[in-house]
Amino acid sequence: MLFSKMFIPTVKEDPKEAEVASHRLMLRAGFIRRLASGVYTWLPLGLRSLRKVEQIIREEMNKKGAQEILMPAVQPKELWVESTRWEKYGKELLRFADRNNRELCLGPTHEEVVTDLVRREVRSYKDLPVNLYQIQTKFRDEIRPRFGIMRSREFFMKDAYSFDTDEAGAGKSYMDMYDAYNNIFDRCGFRFRVVEADTGQIGGSFSHEFMVLAETGEDIIISCDTCGYAANLERAEVGVREKTVPTGKKDVHRRVKTPDQRKIDEVSSFLGITPDKLLKTIIYNTDKGTIAVLVRGDREINDTKLKNLLKLDELELADERTIEEATGGPLGFSGPIGLTIPLYADMDLKFMEDFVVGGNERDVHVVDANMADFTVKGFFDVKVAEAGDRCPRCGTGSLVATRGIEVGHIFKLGLKYSKSMNATFLDSDGKEHFMVMGCYGIGVGRTVAAAIEQGNDENGMMLPLPIAPFEVDVLPVNTTHPESMAIAREIYRELLAKGIDVILDDRDERPGVKFKDCDLIGIPLRITIGERGLKEGLVEIKRRDSKEFEKVPVAEAAGRVIRYVEDAKHR
Ligand SMILES: [Zn+2]
Incomplete structure (x- = not known):
């Protein structure tokens, strides 16, 4: 290729709208141009990189026996109603009607379409397993598209879907994709890490994310400095820190005046103690009623872990009225003593004594409180993991936090979609069963952007050779x-x-x-x-x-x- 003949509109100055290196450099190097908010054109250089990533993906997917198809971007409402996601997906699903008032959406993902395809065509166990994938344009109506290709509304994805007769087969399909993804990101030339992840909106039971390591990454990776444990922050568990059991109730708690001291740092400095001697009592509204969660004053509650633990569909902080109804006191003064709603304690509380809690009354806290002063449903891992915490797997290592960019995500879906959409097959005795599914995604454009986040200097991009234009x-x-x-x-x-x-x-x-x-x-x-x-x-x-x-x-x-x-x- 001759440089003089190529369409490479480079730019000297840094574009004002670009907040991250990949966005800035993709604009400057003539990889992409913006058409509308979160919608980009790929120019010749950018497209060359994109196609190289695609090619590596295709080769590794095909090696594992996955077969390429191409599904439409436009999807009918009916399928999304069947899977119950028409209601659940929210505003990120771009919906519209055609001239006959038939409701449609632009697919942000294709579980519904592929499940519909396979349930129509596959009748017998002899036709399984099957793993179908595509590389195709998706649309997600992000509330705030930013970072260029990193969080755009229209984007390229490789999405694959596996269908098996049983759990064991689904487990093998999952591990095949796990291996394929490792090969793909290896071949792209990345430094990356595989982490345990939450299943979120896609649903299902088990999942891993593939994170490209980069200081500018949006995601926090928690990993153990001793064993192989790694998870994203949302998912990261925390091991039990201390093994010492408290000596039991020592002092009798008493109420003290704390005028206008609501926040942890206010109360702790007012009382002259460190925040870890306080207990936060957070009141939540959930689909199973109002609950209180107790966590040490210097820690935060991880809503995802809490939702999974209590199997909640909805979880939100209670408003002031609910707090007053549940505790008798105003916001900022909640404490566990005397509450009748269910109390869930973080496991740190097992080892706390003579701590400070809210008094459930304006301007009052309770000092020298102990676990014997109230009854909890149990001790759980509900806090956000932090560097320095004990590893939940080996129990000896310490957790460390690093940053990464998610480029791939694999899920064990189980029966979620096959049940809601009735995707069944007949076994050798003619008995009907649900297919066991998995789904596997790679953000193809995002992979190019992540490569630039991982490799750049003051002069520009430093792309790994396998995916450089x-x-x-x-x-x-x-x-x-x-x-x-x-x-x-x-x-x-x-x-x-x-x-x-x-x-x-x-x-x-x-x-x-x-x-x-x-x-x-x-x-x-x-x-x-x-x-x-x-x-x-x-x-x-x-x-x-x-x-x-x-x-x-x-x-x-x-x-x-x-x-x-x-x-x-x-x-
Ligand atoms: Zn460990």
Whole structure:
């Protein structure tokens, strides 16, 4: 490919609207252009990277026996009503009506469509298992699209769906995808981590996320410094910190005046104690009634864990009226003593004594409270994990927090959709059973953006070679120097003949402009052909991720670069 012939609209200045590196650099390097809020056009360079990610995905999916299909973006309401998600999905589901007033939506995901397809076509256990995937455009009407491709409304996804006759088969399908995803992100050249994740809106019983490690990542990964445990923050469990059992009730609690001291830091500084000597009593409204959750003053409650623990569909902080009804006191002064609603305690409370709680009365707290002063339903892991917490698996390691970007997510769905949509098959005795499902997604565009978040510097992108738009830039410093151009063309042709993805920067531009563009676009390897070097028969090879460059004889340049490319692809 000749640089002069390509549509590469690069930009010198940082675009104002871009908050993160990938967004900024994808605009500057001419990868994407914005059409509307959260909706982007992929330009030639960006699309080359996107297609390379797709190709790796296809190869690894096909290796595991998954088969590619292509489903429509437009989906009928009826299927979503069957799965009960027409009501549950909320405003992210973009709904509209056609000219006959038939209601439709733009698919943010395809469980309904694929389940409908398979229930119609598969009758017998002999037709199972089957794993169908597609790479297709999705739409999610994000309330606040931002970060460019990272959180856009229209996006490319690879989504796969497996159907099995039983749990064991579904487990194997899941592990096949687990392996495929590891291979995919390995081949893309990422540093990444697989973490346990919550199943959220998709539903189901078990799931893992694939996180590209990047300091700018939106997601927090909690992992153990000793064993292999890793989970996203939403899901992360916390091990029991101390094994010491409290000595039992020591002091008799008493009520003290705390005028206008509502928040943890206010109360603790007023009483001259640290926040961990306080107990937070949080009142929630749930679909199973009003409850109180107790957690140490310096910790937060993890709503996702709480919902899963109590099997709640709805969970929200109680309003002031509910708090007054449940406790007799105003917001900011709730405490467990004397409450009749169910109390759920974080496990830290097992080891607390002589602590401070709200007095369920304006301007009153209770000091020297103890667990004997009230009755809880039990001790549970309901707090948000933090660095330094004990590992829940090995029980000896400490948890650490790092940042990542979610690029893949795999779910064991079980019978969720096959039951609601009646997807069944007949076994060898002619008995009818529900199919056991799994679903598996990769954000394809997001993968390109994540690569840029993981690899960039002040000069631009540093894309891993397997997914960079070009592998090699052949750069003659002076295009009006005939010998430079002749050698540049020769090396270019030799690389092309060996299947290397190479671009020849034949533009009559100042060298500085060409070097800058090469760095901005993040082409991993550059061969620079300069007049001075040629006098000694040498050209320069430089890797994008290194400051060093090596001078090699003209005749060796192509061979050297081919070896680099092969190494990077089969590392
Ligand atoms: Zn551990």
